[in-house]
Amino acid sequence: MRDPSDKIAARILLATDDSEEARYATHKAVELAGKLGSELHVIYVGDSALHIGDMGAVALDPQVEEQAQKKLDEESRRLLDEQVRKIEAAGGTVAQSYLRMGGRADSIVRLAEEIDAGMVVMGSRGQGGIRRALMGSVADGVARHAHCPVLVVRGDGPAALFPARIVLAIDGSEEARAATETAQTLAAGTSSEIHVVHAGFTAHLPYTQPYMAENIESFAKQAEKEAREFLEGRVEEIKTKTGLPVHSHLRRGDPSGEIVELAEEVNANLVVIGSRGLGGIRRSLMGGVSDSVVRHAHCPVLVVRDAGAEDGD
The missing domain is CATH 3.40.50.620 (HUPs)
Structure with a gap:
């Protein structure tokens, strides 16, 4: 404890x-x-x-x-x-x-x-x-x-929370960092395992030639490589800090749908997600995504803000 x-x-x-x-x-x-x-x-x-x-x-x-x-x-x-x-x-x-x-x-x-x-x-x-x-x-x-x-x-979630299978949704935002710290604290205090998911990564296509098939495939592979490296780096950090079982999941597609689907696949007791995330081309874990996960996940959802964030950011 x-x-x-x-x-x-x-x-x-x-x-x-x-x-x-x-x-x-x-x-x-x-x-x-x-x-x-x-x-x-x-x-x-x-x-x-x-x-x-x-x-x-x-x-x-x-x-x-x-x-x-x-x-x-x-x-x-x-x-x-x-x-x-x-x-x-x-x-x-x-x-x-x-x-x-x-x-x-x-x-x-x-x-x-x-x-x-x-x-x-x-x-x-x-x-x-x-x-x-x-x-x-x-x-x-x-x-x-x-x-x-x-x-x-939610009323139809698992009977008990802990020890848990915790699904932690991450991107590169400060909110996701705060969510990671929270998930680590909960996992360490309850001997739980963590499933880290990075979902909805997107290839950055050059503006001048966005429709060349060979380039699109190359950019998609590069985006997936970068996303996997980012995910595995976060997983190793969590393993080092907690000493607990940590699993990685890289998912392409709509972030909220992928997070909810993974939570069902691993029979998660809890989803931890940041209330905001990265904007721009990289899809954010904010607003519609966290709201959607709260409404559709089969288990409780813990929404985490960055302590230094201002309302309306």
């Missing part, structure tokens, strides 16, 4: 509601906290009386608003306390619980910063209707803006 002072292991923030997806996320957070010796913090974000349902802000009489908000506060507190009891009944220990009202993604991101969380864990979906979902814009918003890695859990 790694020293709990390690940044990732120090403090895990679980964002929960009472949905099925959040229950799966709770199991993963408890397991991870136990494996890494982490403090487990829990946040429940309830509704604001001014934003009940999906119709945006509504105008209420001040007295009616106060009474409605009081009821929402009480119900939210009850649900938070219920989640804490379930965690403790499952053998977990909650260091502290937090109730916030309104602005789910913002509330989760702000609290993660306040407590200096090493990771946020949340379900990919949540309650619909009056209780706004922990899905889509909320999970995406937290993954894009949290200062720390965000583990998004």
Whole structure:
């Protein structure tokens, strides 16, 4: 087990509601906290009386608003306390619980910063209707803006995370470097194996003669050679640092599809991916790619930002 002072292991923030997806996320957070010796913090974000349902802000009489908000506060507190009891009944220990009202993604991101969380864990979906979902814009918003890695859990994933087969998606970006460091920490702390995938590499064709068949084949071979050298170099670095089994996978084609497919082929327990990557001709592991992997992978996905990245880069 790694020293709990390690940044990732120090403090895990679980964002929960009472949905099925959040229950799966709770199991993963408890397991991870136990494996890494982490403090487990829990946040429940309830509704604001001014934003009940999906119709945006509504105008209420001040007295009616106060009474409605009081009821929402009480119900939210009850649900938070219920989640804490379930965690403790499952053998977990909650260091502290937090109730916030309104602005789910913002509330989760702000609290993660306040407590200096090493990771946020949340379900990919949540309650619909009056209780706004922990899905889509909320999970995406937290993954894009949290200062720390965000583990998004699906309800139909593997029963246990660790020891794991971790699929680590890389390119040459700083975000991928950060994802690599995170995957190394998790693997070392849980005796897991890592499958490193570099997907979607592209040949750089010269502008003056882009359609000459013989040149296209030559450039494609050179691109594959460079991609393989890059991949094997990263694999050797990870082997040296962790001393754990590390496997390399070079895949041509759409990055998100190849990553998801590989995760299924190796029966991965976890995918680790950077939230951004290289732009330009080299395809990036950002935006659409990481979002697509989160939505389609059969297992939990850990989205990692570079700590030095600015929002909107």
